[in-house]
Amino acid sequence: MGYLDDLAADLSAPDSNPIPAEEAREANVMSKDKIVGAGPGDWDSYVEFDEFDGGDGQMGVAGDGNKGLDKFDMSTIAKSKSMSAKNAWGTNTGYADTLIEQGVDTSRAQQLENWHNQQEVLQKRKAQRSLTEDFDSVDSTEDENWRNLASFGVERNQEFDMDEAFGAVAADTNIEGTIDLTGQMNAGYAVHEMSLKNPYMGFADFRAAFTDDSPKEFTCSPSEGALKQREATDFTVKFKAQGPGVVEGYLVIETEDFKKTWKVIGRTG
Structure with missing residues (x-):
């Protein structure tokens, strides 16, 4: 009514x-x-x-x-006092209820619980800040630049041995294109960036690697992760000149459903 x-x-x-x-x-x-x-x-x-x-x-x-x-039913109001105090003072984790059972005033008990909750949040924030500071304090080199962050956000969906599932890295006869990089000796990396989506529905774990006969001057990151259908994954191909001349290799990005191969050429300028 x-x-x-x-x-x-x-x-x-x-x-x-x-x-x-x-x-x-x-x-x-x-x-x-x-x-x-x-x-x-x-x-x-x-x-x-x-x-x-x-x-x-x-x-x-x-x-x-x-x-x-x-x-109003006054008994209902009386029963709701404790809940009102919790709503007014903060989150209930059960600690305040224990204090109330021991005779502590409701509002005081909730204040104490809030203090403990705030200390827990503070400690978590300190821990996160400490991790950030530790990361920032690492001495950066030309090998450890911001492009390495491209590997974040592409975690794999399943855990399995890719070498066992895909076999040895082998170039496909159908070449997607050629990546031509020119670098200077002892002058850092020559870099090429590209993006790739999963041509099929959903997510697919991938491996990005060079064939065994490709020179070690070539690297690619991320080397593994999950390709998405709707959002492209960014890849960074690097070449670090180790000597004069021209070197060639093949980059293969593959999943259980497809394989794509690029010819990579590195030149010393």
């Missing part, structure tokens, strides 16, 4: 004033000669409701006889 249901009898009751003429607009409009300064100059027809409660939605309406709050 709701609040409006309680008024059903009043809404269905006979009209308290069965004379329509007395309720007509014309009968309740103040004569213009009685209007003073745009307001009423005659209070003879004023009716005072001594039960008006201010019109608050939870305080009843004028003339309904209810001056206070809607009627």
Whole structure:
């Protein structure tokens, strides 16, 4: 039963004033000669409701006889005090309940629990910050640059031995294209970046590697992970010149469903 249901009898009751003429607009409009300064100059027809409660939605309406709050079961309010305190003070993990059972005040118990929760969050943040600082403090070299971050976010879906599943890295007869890199000796890497999607539905674990006869001057990252259908995975191919001349190799990116091969040429400029 709701609040409006309680008024059903009043809404269905006979009209308290069965004379329509007395309720007509014309009968309740103040004569213009009685209007003073745009307001009423005659209070003879004023009716005072001594039960008006201010019109608050939870305080009843004028003339309904209810001056206070809607009627509630006080036992329900008492039972909800503990939950209200928890909502007001923070998350309940059970620690506050234990303190309350030992006689600690509800609000005080929740404060203590919040303190412990905050300390736990603080320690986690310190640990994360420490990991970040440790990572940043590592001495960076030209071999450890931002491009290595490309390996993040491509974790594999399943754990299996790719060499056992795919066999030895072998170039396909159908070459996707040629990657031509020119580098200087003792001058860092020559870099080529490209993106690749899974041509089939869903995710597929991949291996990116050079054939065994490819020179060690070539590297590719990430070397493994999962290719997505809707989002491309970025690959970084590097060449570090070790001596004068030209070297060649083959990069193979493959899954259980497809294989793609690129010819890679490294030149010393």
